[in-house]
Amino acid sequence: MWKWMVDFASSIAGLIARPPTIQNQHRRSDRGILVFHHTSEVIRAESLLKEAAFEVAVKGPPPELRTGCDLVIEFPLVSQLKVLSILDNARISPLKIVPMQDLLLEPVSLFHVKDFGDYLMVRAANMKMTVEKRELRIVNVSGGGCPDVPYLAENLVGRTLHEAPPPRSLGHTLCGYALQLAYEELLRRCTG
Amino acid sequence: MTDNIDARGLSCPQPVLLVLSKMKSLGSGVIDVIVDNQVGRENVSRAARSQGWVVENENQEGDDIRLTLRR
Numbered sequence: 001m002w003k004w005m006v007d008f009a010s011s012i013a014g015l016i017a018r019p020p021t022i023q024n025q026h027r028r029s030d031r032g033i034l035v036f037h038h039t040s041e042v043i044r045a046e047s048l049l050k051e052a053a054f055e056v057a058v059k060g061p062p063p064e065l066r067t068g069c070d071l072v073i074e075f076p077l078v079s080q081l082k083v084l085s086i087l088d089n090a091r092i093s094p095l096k097i098v099p100m101q102d103l104l105l106e107p108v109s110l111f112h113v114k115d116f117g118d119y120l121m122v123r124a125a126n127m128k129m130t131v132e133k134r135e136l137r138i139v140n141v142s143g144g145g146c147p148d149v150p151y152l153a154e155n156l157v158g159r160t161l162h163e164a165p166p167p168r169s170l171g172h173t174l175c176g177y178a179l180q181l182a183y184e185e186l187l188r189r190c191t192g
Numbered sequence: 193m194t195d196n197i198d199a200r201g202l203s204c205p206q207p208v209l210l211v212l213s214k215m216k217s218l219g220s221g222v223i224d225v226i227v228d229n230q231v232g233r234e235n236v237s238r239a240a241r242s243q244g245w246v247v248e249n250e251n252q253e254g255d256d257i258r259l260t261l262r263r
Contacts, residue, residue, distance in 0.1 A: 119209055130205040132212075139212055139242075140205035140235055150234065158242030 032077040035065050035096040039174050042071040045092050052086055054079055059107035072107055111185050124181035136161040136190050146175035161187055200228040207232045208239045215243055220263040226256050233257045
């Protein structure tokens, strides 16, 4: 059963979720997890909290917190009241708020990275973006299940990461959002 | 002279990367690519156009799709 739970969590991001280590116990005690019913709430909440300069990160939930939405927001627990106030003003209600130290498993990273030699691919949730390393030119966009994926791909493939519009500016589906995360991760990895 | 790429059974982005690598080594010419799904067809076609190649022909062959790329 335990192995099944770990496999299930890793299927979200293609990464194995590991039990907390001693080294990150301290960090975990400062962080909490906001669980939402719908992905759209996660996306709105993340935008609002980032605008308010909170250090938040969207992640895949550990199995014990899965509710049907594949994303949760990790946030600083010390800011819980302010965070909830911002969300309440936007009429967003988290299903649960859980201190990370109460979790058996950490949330998993959303990113899966694969190096193809001259090319680097980042998968975020259900979307993949691949760039040619030398010029940082986007050579492929795939994944999905959303109607705007071909549109996103047409607007991104052939452009460099610096020329390309942020995917979030092109599409507002979960695929556009996931692609934005992949794009930001590629920028972070390729341009420091 | 036509170069052939069999990208059946490969998941994205591997068909595209095979095609881009071949385009880079040839510079110009004709490449026949076989893929086994519509997503692969769209991705290879898009990548080819972005590199200045033309998708000259698309043929459904059973479950497979053969693309002829030219530059």
